[in-house]
Amino acid sequence: MMQTVSEWFFWERLWLPGDLSWSDLEDTEGRIYAKASQLYAALPCALCMLLVRFVFERFLATPLADVWGIRDKIRPTVERNPLLENYFCDQARVPSQADVTALCKKTSWSERRIQAWFRRRRNQERPGLRKRFCEASWRCAFYFFAFVYGVLALYDKPWFYNLKEVWAGFPKQSMLPSQYWYYILEMGFYISLLLSLSFDVKRKDFKEQVIHHTATLTLLSFSWVSNYIRIGTVVMALHDCADILLEGAKVFNYAKWRKTANTMFVVFTVLFVGTRVIIFPLWIIHCTWVYPLERFPPFFGYYFFNVMLVVLQMLHIYWAVLILRMFFKCIFSTLEGDDRSDEDEEDSDSQKERNHKPSHKNGPEARGRATGH
Template identity: 55%
Template sequence: MLSELSAWFWQERLWFPEGLGWADLEDRDGRVYAKATDLWVALPIALLFLIVRQVFERTVATPLASLLGVKETVRLRVPHNPTLESYYCKVTKNPTQVSLVSLCKQTGCSERQVQRWFRRRRNQDRPSLLKKFREASWRFTFYLLAFIAGLAALIDKPWLYDVQEMWQGFPVLTLLPSQYWYYMIELGFYGSLLFSVASDVKRKDFKEQIVHHVATILLISFSWCVNYIRAGTLIMLVHDSSDYLLESAKMFNYAGWRNACNYIFIVFAAVFIVTRLGIFPFRIIYCTWVYPVTIYEPFFGYYFFNGLLMVLQCLHIFWAILIIRIAVRFLSNNEKVDDERSDKDETDESEDEEEEEDVKKVPKANGPLQNGHVVLNNNHSKLE
């Protein structure tokens, strides 16, 4: 059964134009070609990235955060109330008006006290400013180094300047050592992001991020298997060219450097629009969609590859709309930059001193209140 499924999956008519096949990618005469089995190397690289990330966040990101004035957020812990805690964990974090009335009867608290308890309890679960800074600094470091490495690997390649060159000699394109490591490192990094997504800060576009990571991994893997490597390297370079700017804007935002954050974000928005809405669709996708059919008949791999590119482009448009709205608001009103992708669950809900005192008055179900909690500092922004 497995052998039959494998034979069907790897049949040449799905992966190659008519007249070409796996035999064309066999190593010969000192020339090396990409092979599907090479992709297994990305798994240990992904695990290595997870380990390196932990070390980096502790030894580099945390001291850097302290140097820039980013501090761990200390949040006021709500008094323990089994009834409210059970409802919070098992039913919902945001009770309806009807539920509030029922909870008031069960606990003997006022509606306002119950609302404050849930608000404070949600704050306890939100990621700290330091956690966000460490994540942003890790991604900034990788994206910047990946962009520099990708540019160094492609700077002398003709297909960087003339995208039609990516198809010259296809599929018999010799694999270069720089291309091998560029691919494996990028694939390993996105694999590590997929592994760590459950513990990372979640945003409103969480589902879109998952789709993006999966589509990227499929795109990198497929382009490797069928030797679309020249196209793949261009796609990775275009994506890395703007990501490090966004992460650096986040870092400055968490550090309270508002002006630096705002202006870096504007630069990021400009680079994002030029690369993701200009170069990517009108240069790269055009050349992978239009030019190949002048060389060979369309086949399944042709449609699959371009389909993945269109998925990424749809995500680019979705994010570009949010980015443009933020940039326009800043340029027209000189407001601070707030990322609209930020979810309510990422940021503390502001409460005044009176509300804070009300939370302390919520009684336990079976005992007295415990006071002496530290007041929460809510004065950080939402740029994620």
């Protein structure tokens, strides 16, 4: 049965254009082609990424947070109440008005006291500032390394300057060692992001992040098997360049370097819109949608790959709206956090007190993983 499924899944008409077969992509005369089995290396790479991330955050990011005086906000502790704790864990983190009234009768507490307890309990589960700083530092370091590696792997390739060269000789394009390691590192990183979503800082666009990481891994896997490696490496480099500034802006904002963070966020906004809202659809998708038809008839893989790129582009537009909203707040008013972040709730019993609290945030606070990946 497994053999039948494998034969159907790797049917040449799904993955290759024209009359080509897998036998045409066997290693010969020093030419090495990409194979699906090579992608298994991404899983141990992801586990290594998690280990490297732990070491990085423990021995580099945490001491840097100490040097910059980054401290977690002191949060009031909640009173011990097994009834409310069971409700919080088993039913809902935010009780309805009817449930608050019922809990008041069961606990003999006032409604205000019940609501304050739930606010404090929710705040206890939110990540602290140091955790956010360490996470942003790790991502910034990885994107910087990945982008530099991508530029070094692409700068002397003709398809980096002329996208029509992406399809020259396709699909009989031999794989380069630099392309192999670029793919494995990027796939390992995104697998590690999926594995760590449960304990990473949770954003309001959690579902969009899962869709983005899954779509990215699907695109990378398909492009590898179908030998879309050239365009795949260009797409990865295009995405990584903006993410460096995004995560860097977070790092400096947590360190209260407001002007530096705001400047980086402004540059990031321009770069994000330029690369993902303009260059990505008008150059990259055009390259994968139009140029292949000049060389071979469309096949299933052609449609599948382009549909996945369109899904990615829709996510780009969604995040671009959020980023531009924060950008205008940063330029014309006071930015009070990230539209995607799950921020602490003010532990105050009156709206008046909340309104008179001084804002402690100004700049690209978390601004979240606006890419991507």
